[in-house]
Amino acid sequence: MTDIVETLQAGLAHHRAGRLPEAERDYRKVLEMHPRNAQAMHLLGLVAFQAGKIDLSLQFIEAAISVDAFHAPFWADLAEVYRALERTDDSIAAYRKALEVNPEMADTWTHYGSLLQTLGKLDEAVDCYRKALEIDPDYAGAHAFLGIAMQEQGEIEEAQRMLEQAVHLAPHNPEIYLQLGRCLHAQHKWLDAIACYQKVRRLEPDHVDAQRLYDEARAALAQS
Numbered sequence: 001m002t003d004i005v006e007t008l009q010a011g012l013a014h015h016r017a018g019r020l021p022e023a024e025r026d027y028r029k030v031l032e033m034h035p036r037n038a039q040a041m042h043l044l045g046l047v048a049f050q051a052g053k054i055d056l057s058l059q060f061i062e063a064a065i066s067v068d069a070f071h072a073p074f075w076a077d078l079a080e081v082y083r084a085l086e087r088t089d090d091s092i093a094a095y096r097k098a099l100e101v102n103p104e105m106a107d108t109w110t111h112y113g114s115l116l117q118t119l120g121k122l123d124e125a126v127d128c129y130r131k132a133l134e135i136d137p138d139y140a141g142a143h144a145f146l147g148i149a150m151q152e153q154g155e156i157e158e159a160q161r162m163l164e165q166a167v168h169l170a171p172h173n174p175e176i177y178l179q180l181g182r183c184l185h186a187q188h189k190w191l192d193a194i195a196c197y198q199k200v201r202r203l204e205p206d207h208v209d210a211q212r213l214y215d216e217a218r219a220a221l222a223q224s
Helices: 002-016 020-033 038-050 054-067 072-084 088-101 106-118 122-135 140-152 156-169 174-186 190-203 208-223
Strands: none
Touching: 002 020, 002 038, 020 038, 038 054, 038 072, 054 072, 072 088, 072 106, 088 106, 106 122, 106 140, 122 140, 140 156, 140 174, 156 174, 174 190, 174 208, 190 208
């Protein structure tokens, strides 16, 4: 058992450092020692997913669930794999199962909400984001997605407030600054929008959308 734990920990260290081949090697060693190790199966699924091998990822994560169906993160990651495969109904079912097993996962509520939002189910998505924030009030992603959804619903001032809270919580995330810029842009708050786009460009100099929106906001400001 000690060898299994040590090998799994070594694989995790490689995985966190982005050394996917080395992580895969160690996870496979664990399966050689313990063929029904659900954690190693799941981690091999994550390695495959990160390597773009989505079908292989599905096989490993489904195998992990066949061994342990009561570990919520397995279901949550299965939902992400189904989503990548555009198997939307299966993805929804897997998210629901994950949240049935453990309803206290703020990130899973947020990811589930983002899927519902892409399907145009804004009210349901907003409910998911609010549940995420009940669990973790400082979860920047949930604030950001809630802000985007509220903007789509026409609640522009509340959307701005949510996005401002998101950038406060995640000041180095260029995508959140971009969404705040879009929200300000929609309100013709050109100077504030320009400041957001500039922040994005400082964080990610080659961000194409930020440059385009920056140019549009500068042009609109000049004409106002």
